[in-house]
Amino acid sequence: MTDFSKTRALFTIPEGVIYLDGNSLGALPSAVPARVAHMIEAEWGGELIRGWNSAGWMVQPRRVGDRIARLIGAAPGTVVMGDTLSIKVYQALAAALSLNPGRRVILSDSGNFPSDLYMAQGLVRMLGDRATLEVVEPEQVEAAIDDSVAVLMLTEVDYRTGRMHDMKALTQKAHSAGALVVWDLAHSAGAVPVDLAGADADFAVGCTYKYLNGGPGAPAFIYVAPRYADIAPPALSGWMGHEAPFAFDLDYRPGGGIERMRIGTPPIIALAALDAALDAWEGVSMQDVRKASIALSELFIAEVEKRCRSLMLASPRDPQRRGSQVSFRHADGYAIMRALIARGVIGDFRAPDALRFGFTPLYIGDAEVRGAVDILADVLDNRLWDRPDYRQKELVT
Amino acid sequence: MTDFSKTRALFTIPEGVIYLDGNSLGALPSAVPARVAHMIEAEWGGELIRGWNSAGWMVQPRRVGDRIARLIGAAPGTVVMGDTLSIKVYQALAAALSLNPGRRVILSDSGNFPSDLYMAQGLVRMLGDRATLEVVEPEQVEAAIDDSVAVLMLTEVDYRTGRMHDMKALTQKAHSAGALVVWDLAHSAGAVPVDLAGADADFAVGCTYKYLNGGPGAPAFIYVAPRYADIAPPALSGWMGHEAPFAFDLDYRPGGGIERMRIGTPPIIALAALDAALDAWEGVSMQDVRKASIALSELFIAEVEKRCRSLMLASPRDPQRRGSQVSFRHADGYAIMRALIARGVIGDFRAPDALRFGFTPLYIGDAEVRGAVDILADVLDNRLWDRPDYRQKELVT
Incomplete structure (x- = not known):
């Protein structure tokens, strides 16, 4: 069995950040x-x-x-x-x-x-x-x-x-x-x-x-x-x-x-x-990664669908037909992602309306997933995303 | 005027090495x-x-x-x-x-x-x-x-x-x-x-x-x-x-x-x-680099032709028709280069018979050129290159 508590000790993640964008740029392995x-x-x-x-x-x-x-x-x-x-x-x-x-x-x-x-x-x-x-x-x-x-x-x-x-x-x-x-x-x-x-x-x-x-x-x-x-x-x-x-x-x-x-x-x-x-x-089994990735993604989807009802699942519901990321649609997806990132939950956005979240069991666990949904729910419930500066597109979106 | 004593302080060259291969791989700038x-x-x-x-x-x-x-x-x-x-x-x-x-x-x-x-x-x-x-x-x-x-x-x-x-x-x-x-x-x-x-x-x-x-x-x-x-x-x-x-x-x-x-x-x-x-x-003039490069190359050619008569100049004699490197031919060029490198003078070899030496005024001066020719003359005069291991080609030649 792959011991993910050991693999996560091999990465350097900044304090206060929940990193759900390893599908775009992986986190820094401490050995690098x-x-x-x-x-x-x-x-x-x-x-x-x-x-x-x-x-x-x-x-x-x-x-x-x-x-x-x-x-x-x-x-x-x-x-x-x-x-x-x-x-x-x-x-x-x-x-x-x-x-x-x-x-x-x-x-x-x-x-x-x-x-x-x-x-x-x-x-x-x-x-x-x-x-x-x-x-x-x-x-x-x-x-x-x-x-x-x-x-x-x-x-x-x-x-x-x-x-x-x-x-x-x-x-x-x-x-x-x-x-x-x-x-x-x-x-x-x-x-x-x-x-x-x-x-x-x-x-x-x-x-x-x-x-x-x-x-x-x-x-x-x-x-x-x-x-x-x-x-x-x-x-x-x-x-x-x-x-x-x-x-x-x-x-x-x-x-x-x-x-x-x-x-x-x-x-x-x-x-x-x-x-x-x-x-x-080294010593990591891709089968174990897959199991852990599905567990994280399923947890994320369940929690988001329970607590963030304005988001629509854009990914296949069947985990066997999904990779290691989950996307949700929202017309204000870009501003929402900016607000999330400002709160330390880093995912990304893909035009026209997809919020993407990647699940990387080597350095992400249940606690991060739950913590991310807490913040996402807060951002949505309190419309924290509804600010002009969050609508302004950056060079890389 | 470019101050080359200042530029050379910006590079890290190993002790005991005279590096005349900046035309192949430049030396390490200390800021990197x-x-x-x-x-x-x-x-x-x-x-x-x-x-x-x-x-x-x-x-x-x-x-x-x-x-x-x-x-x-x-x-x-x-x-x-x-x-x-x-x-x-x-x-x-x-x-x-x-x-x-x-x-x-x-x-x-x-x-x-x-x-x-x-x-x-x-x-x-x-x-x-x-x-x-x-x-x-x-x-x-x-x-x-x-x-x-x-x-x-x-x-x-x-x-x-x-x-x-x-x-x-x-x-x-x-x-x-x-x-x-x-x-x-x-x-x-x-x-x-x-x-x-x-x-x-x-x-x-x-x-x-x-x-x-x-x-x-x-x-x-x-x-x-x-x-x-x-x-x-x-x-x-x-x-x-x-x-x-x-x-x-x-x-x-x-x-x-x-x-x-x-x-x-x-x-x-x-x-x-x-x-x-x-x-x-920064602040380096390419005209100054050119002047210094020609001076180094001319010194090298003059010294080699005086002291290493078995080497034949392969580069144009007119410095205006030459870049910032000088090549000499010798049938045993490969073994000679290996012997030179073993003595700390690093140039390189290009098949079939060329010994190449690059001149990089940012970190090479007259003293290195004279020192390199001293060792080259010694290698040739005493046939230090004439060893079976120096004839064995490496992966990168």
């Missing part, structure tokens, strides 16, 4: 500052250029990838770190399209994170008449999979509502129709048990600054199924993915396996932070 | 550890998700870009940070090609950094018959510019020899022929005075872990000439480049100006390190 300081002072400062060998910088993307692989049901050697999630989406999608050359349809849904759709649109513009993007409603994805689809590109857990696709069933359906699948695990990795190998996924990508607590803008990851790892053509063919980067050949030859999904020089400071953050996952 | 610790502990740990607004994370890519703009002759608002140099090359090249739709030739040279060529090759594969890459010898670039060329893509300073292209003349020639130019400033930014506006460059890209001392894998930058900033179509169309990222529209609409060259969530920890590193450039 010292590890980053060591990387900067001893490794960069002390080893200088030698650190690429002596401090293992060059193999960090793969080594950290292996630590994440365990959390998403992937075999060692199938995940590598680097870049941002948007870049990884582009890479995976371009490779998947190339592996299905007779078809041109990318199928996605309107619950996908917009940047995934934007990157696909950019790729389609580039490919001209060799690709097209079709976006359907999330509920219509299954029916829309037919033998015109080259690649099904989905985010498993909807960033707005937490609605969760059935990864295994949709992957199977796509494969039966001759399509490949790219799964975005942004709201899945570290949130729900993911079984990429068991679901027979072709490609997967994700970010590490949400449930994996890697820090703002932490490096992304990409997974390629072993059957494709040596044949997936890299569209973003950078030197770190070359078979022999330090031969400095003029022609690109992709490296073996997942290495070819590397592009440029890896972000070593950020990888040190992420590596330290992943320590909190 | 505290700044990064503050960003992690106070901003991430204390502000959590609020940091995107309260700590200014969202505007960091642009704010840091402006600090670099000053060093490369670019106007404020024309440079933005993010990703790796390879990604920025792809972005710039794809945009430049789109802006010259009647043509398909990308012209580059064999002295370009291989990753730039690799990224171009990936782009060409993607574009099918709409683009082709032609690579000529560096000396033949000028003659090869004709009215078939869509984009001239060059690295200003050759990573192997330091040979420097004439940015202004080649840009002018390219423009006369109706071509656009993408300049890679990896070995120029912080090394030599660059005048992007004066040279009328169209696009420029660069990394910040070399002369700008941002740390291993620090974020890259991209410059777009104001005349193209609002019309350059982003091929890598991520949400941070969207006109309204937090509207979460399903369709991509590029943001105004340089913002559209942003892609994914910015790497905030790495940007904090870079931002602190750039403090060392």
Whole structure:
């Protein structure tokens, strides 16, 4: 059994804050500052250029990838770190399209994170008449999979509502129709048990600054199924993915396996932070996380529905169809969230009207959930949100 | 006058090390550890998700870009940070090609950094018959510019020899022929005075872990000439480049100006390190850096040629045609460099036979240059390099 009283001792949360936004930016793991300081002072400062060998910088993307692989049901050697999630989406999608050359349809849904759709649109513009993007409603994805689809590109857990696709069933359906699948695990990795190998996924990508607590803008990851790892053509063919980067050949030859999904020089400071953050996952069972996450979410929904009747549940009621977040709608959701944050309960807002709350059992328990609802009820009962300054949109909403 | 005794006090160099590899990875600016610790502990740990607004994370890519703009002759608002140099090359090249739709030739040279060529090759594969890459010898670039060329893509300073292209003349020639130019400033930014506006460059890209001392894998930058900033179509169309990222529209609409060259969530920890590193450039004149760099390089060449006669100069002899590095050839260059490093003189090696030495006046002076040649002469005179372990290649060479 995972001991969550032990994991929560591994995080630094400010006094007076109830943090229900780990689905957007994970809290600070207490191990990070010292590890980053060591990387900067001893490794960069002390080893200088030698650190690429002596401090293992060059193999960090793969080594950290292996630590994440365990959390998403992937075999060692199938995940590598680097870049941002948007870049990884582009890479995976371009490779998947190339592996299905007779078809041109990318199928996605309107619950996908917009940047995934934007990157696909950019790729389609580039490919001209060799690709097209079709976006359907999330509920219509299954029916829309037919033998015109080259690649099904989905985010498993909807960033707005937490609605969760059935990864295994949709992957199977796509494969039966001759399509490949790219799964975005942004709201899945570290949130729900993911079984990429068991679901027979072709490609997967994700970010590490949400449930994996890697820090703002932490490096992304990409997974390629072993059957494709040596044949997936890299569209973003950078030197770190070359078979022999330090031969400095003029022609690109992709490296073996997942290495070819590397592009440029890896972000070593950020990888040190992420590596330290992943320590909190040692010995943690994703099944236990899931159980605890459902218990927290169910408690939150029950309490909110009892005490905050002006809020409408926007997430699926069935916890099995939900990730690790819960959203409620309210026409004044933005101002309400500002008021909540001013009272120390940090969630976030997604246009047009969703208040989002993330549940991260590694550092959040029942007491925080109850405390958050107390404040939320007070904010609503006393209209504490009804202030002009709370309606003013900030740069990042 | 720049006071280099003051700038060198801003860096932490290990005792017993003479560091002549700032052209590959800059030394550690002493301000970095505290700044990064503050960003992690106070901003991430204390502000959590609020940091995107309260700590200014969202505007960091642009704010840091402006600090670099000053060093490369670019106007404020024309440079933005993010990703790796390879990604920025792809972005710039794809945009430049789109802006010259009647043509398909990308012209580059064999002295370009291989990753730039690799990224171009990936782009060409993607574009099918709409683009082709032609690579000529560096000396033949000028003659090869004709009215078939869509984009001239060059690295200003050759990573192997330091040979420097004439940015202004080649840009002018390219423009006369109706071509656009993408300049890679990896070995120029912080090394030599660059005048992007004066040279009328169209696009420029660069990394910040070399002369700008941002740390291993620090974020890259991209410059777009104001005349193209609002019309350059982003091929890598991520949400941070969207006109309204937090509207979460399903369709991509590029943001105004340089913002559209942003892609994914910015790497905030790495940007904090870079931002602190750039403090060392406050009040520094690139003209003064250039004068000091030439003096150091000339001293190094003169001393080496006097005392290390088995080494052959691989860099241009004319300092005006050289960046801020000097290379010498030797058949046993790799083992010699290993022996040098074991003695505390850190340069690097580039296949097949080049010993590279970088000169960074911000933290290197005459004494280091003379000391390095003393040790180099000793290594060569006494064949200290002639050991089997020094011939064994490491992962990163």
